[in-house]
Amino acid sequence: xxxxxxxxREIILDHYRSPRNRGELPPPAAHAVGHNPLCxxxxxxxxxxxxxxxxxxKVGGQGCSISQSSASMMSQAxxxxxxxxxxxxxxxxxxxxxxxxxxxxxxxxxxxxxxxEALQGVVKFPVRIKCAVLSxxxxxxxxxxxxx
Amino acid sequence: MALDVAAIRAEFPxxxxxxxxxxxxxxxxxxxxQKPRAVIDAMVRCMEHSYAPINRSAxxxxxxxxxxxxxxxxxxxxxxNAPKAHELVFTKNATExxxxxxxxxxxxxxxxxxxxVLTQMEHHANIVPWHMLATEIGIELRWVPLTxxxxxDLASLPALLDGAKAFSFTxxxxxxGTITPVAELxxxxxxxxxxxxxxxxxxxxxxxxxxxxxxxxxxxxxxxxLCGPSGIGVLWGREALLDAMPPFxxxxxxxxxxxxxxxxxxxxxxxxxxxxxxxxxAVGFGAAIEFLEGIGMTEIRRHxxxxxxxxxxxxxxxxxxxxxxxGPTNVEQRGATFSFAFRGIHPHDLSQVLDQxxxxxxxxxxxxxxxMRILGAAATARASFYLYNDESEVDxxxxxxxxxxxxxxF
Ligand SMILES: Cc1ncc(COP(=O)(O)O)c(C=O)c1O
Numbered sequence: 001x002x003x004x005x006x007x008x009r010e011i012i013l014d015h016y017r018s019p020r021n022r023g024e025l026p027p028p029a030a031h032a033v034g035h036n037p038l039c040x041x042x043x044x045x046x047x048x049x050x051x052x053x054x055x056x057x058k059v060g061g062q063g064c065s066i067s068q069s070s071a072s073m074m075s076q077a078x079x080x081x082x083x084x085x086x087x088x089x090x091x092x093x094x095x096x097x098x099x100x101x102x103x104x105x106x107x108x109x110x111x112x113x114x115x116x117e118a119l120q121g122v123v124k125f126p127v128r129i130k131c132a133v134l135s136x137x138x139x140x141x142x143x144x145x146x147x148x
Numbered sequence: 149m150a151l152d153v154a155a156i157r158a159e160f161p162x163x164x165x166x167x168x169x170x171x172x173x174x175x176x177x178x179x180x181x182q183k184p185r186a187v188i189d190a191m192v193r194c195m196e197h198s199y200a201p202i203n204r205s206a207x208x209x210x211x212x213x214x215x216x217x218x219x220x221x222x223x224x225x226x227x228x229n230a231p232k233a234h235e236l237v238f239t240k241n242a243t244e245x246x247x248x249x250x251x252x253x254x255x256x257x258x259x260x261x262x263x264x265v266l267t268q269m270e271h272h273a274n275i276v277p278w279h280m281l282a283t284e285i286g287i288e289l290r291w292v293p294l295t296x297x298x299x300x301d302l303a304s305l306p307a308l309l310d311g312a313k314a315f316s317f318t319x320x321x322x323x324x325g326t327i328t329p330v331a332e333l334x335x336x337x338x339x340x341x342x343x344x345x346x347x348x349x350x351x352x353x354x355x356x357x358x359x360x361x362x363x364x365x366x367x368x369x370x371x372x373x374l375c376g377p378s379g380i381g382v383l384w385g386r387e388a389l390l391d392a393m394p395p396f397x398x399x400x401x402x403x404x405x406x407x408x409x410x411x412x413x414x415x416x417x418x419x420x421x422x423x424x425x426x427x428x429x430a431v432g433f434g435a436a437i438e439f440l441e442g443i444g445m446t447e448i449r450r451h452x453x454x455x456x457x458x459x460x461x462x463x464x465x466x467x468x469x470x471x472x473x474x475g476p477t478n479v480e481q482r483g484a485t486f487s488f489a490f491r492g493i494h495p496h497d498l499s500q501v502l503d504q505x506x507x508x509x510x511x512x513x514x515x516x517x518x519x520m521r522i523l524g525a526a527a528t529a530r531a532s533f534y535l536y537n538d539e540s541e542v543d544x545x546x547x548x549x550x551x552x553x554x555x556x557x558f
Contacts, residue, residue, distance in 0.1 A: 003504075004500070004501065004504055004555060007500065008497075008555050008556075013555075013556065038512060039495070039496050039511060039512040039513070039527050040512055040513040040517070040520065040526040040527040041496070041526065041527070042526065062526055063494065063496070063526070064494035064495075064496035064497050065494060065496075065497050065556070066496070066497075067496075125500070128496075128500070131496065
């Protein structure tokens with residue numbers, strides 16, 4: 001079995017202890033809520049999209065270290081990005097979680113994950129993939145709501 | 149006499165399994181229990197030796213299979229002290245048994261505005277079927293509240309039961325471990341003119357069950373939580389109630405006659421057993437009951453009270469305010485199922501760390517979200533003990549918990 005140090009990397013614990021971009025945004029910001037029905041984790045994403053760019057993002061909810069740190073890193077990674085860049089990042093992240101396919105010809109291969117690379121170890125703990133992906137699915141829903 | 153836990157463990161092949169050099173510390177029996185050799189062998193023997201359809205064919209092998217299937221019903225009748233074997237209906241699990249009552253009894257007996265009383269500590273299996281009825285025919289649901297230590301707060305019970313048609317409640321909470329005063333609750337239901345439906349899914353595997361002493365009207369439980377296979381459960385009901393209910397599922401086996409313009413139903417219990425039943429599972433279920441009876445439910449309960457006492461003492465002595473154990477602290481009022489919060493570490497992360505030492509606990513909402521909201525927790529970790537667990541596993545749990553805080557730095 002892979003060791004816990006593969007899962008609980010320091011940067012993950014740092015985001016867990018001090019989550020970035022916590023809070024809410026008032027309407028008309030888009031707002032989506034995601035649940036992990038298995039464990040009760042909950043993520044809320046508030047998204048302010050202006051001129052095709054994620055102008056601001058806030059994250060709420062509660063859950064385990066993996067779901068919360070993933071949400072925190074996600075919020076950092078998408079802020080200021082264009083919708084196309086965000087969609088490419090979602091795709092890139094989900095392929096790292098081995099739930100979407102990515103081949104060498106896919107332009108998303110080029111997308112930089114930065115801190116998010118730390119979540120790579122989650123793949124070795126398949127039951128936790130859902131935790132890591134929860135905020136990303138919620139982000140996708142918020143994007144739809146924003147009409148982006 | 150104390151249980152010989154080492155001898156009992158030797159009966160469960162899976163308990164010899166090690167992962168990464170760590171023995172299996174299986175503390176998730178409230179979820180589903182492990183299977184003894186006797187159950188495994190009975191099911192294999194059935195398939196190798198006497199498997200055939202039941203109730204349908206004239207040949208000897210089929211008669212043998214039918215006898216084996218009915219022997220399981222007789223065992224289940226004895227196990228819960230039901231008056232008559234044909235009052236026990238085999239279902240898929242406790243969930244299906246509760247759905248059967250809500251659907252068949254509910255649709256026939258409840259009308260818009262009628263009241264069904266539940267408790268705030270119910271499993272979703274004893275909530276959602278009633279919500280579905282509420283949506284369908286507009287019944288009103290009332291909820292018995294809880295005391296701070298996780299028992300039923302009975303002060304308001306007479307008022308809640310006033311005018312109610314049914315009171316459906318668990319005999320033991322799968323989250324809090326609380327054992328409810330079933331006989332008293334049945335009496336209160338009857339005093340109010342309501343029927344009493346008991347969810348015995350957690351209670352029956354760990355205690356002596358006597359539906360006649362309780363004076364209950366229905367009882368639901370599952371085989372897989374009492375050392376039997378998954379795929380089979382029981383609904384016991386009073387003959388008169390079952391007789392008066394319309395069938396649940398339609399199909400083969402449940403009919404007396406079928407014509408182009410209608411059908412008539414079979415006698416109990418076939419009336420509620422449409423289709424080919426879980427034959428091999430019934431054989432395993434019967435073997436599980438005999439296995440537990442051989443050890444003795446009184447002895448099992450006594451053993452679990454001892455382990456529960458040790459767990460409560462060890463965890464509170466070692467961790468003090470760092471651990472919150474939900475539910476009653478008096479082991480007379482609870483089973484050996486403990487939901488807990490530990491040093492602010494999320495249950496999911498806790499169970500991950502425990503898994504590293506091959507300690508299996510459940511993390512989540514335990515299919516009791518209304519209760520979780522009352523506890524103010526989205527999730528808890530839950531360690532549950534059975535006849536094959538002992539005090540040494542409490543110590544492993546505590547040691548491993550201690551290590552979890554190193555990782556999270558609390
Ligand atoms: C109290 C209670 N009721 C009902 C159920 C449902 O049992 P099953 O999933 O076997 O149908 C459970 C299972 O967890 C339970 O704990």
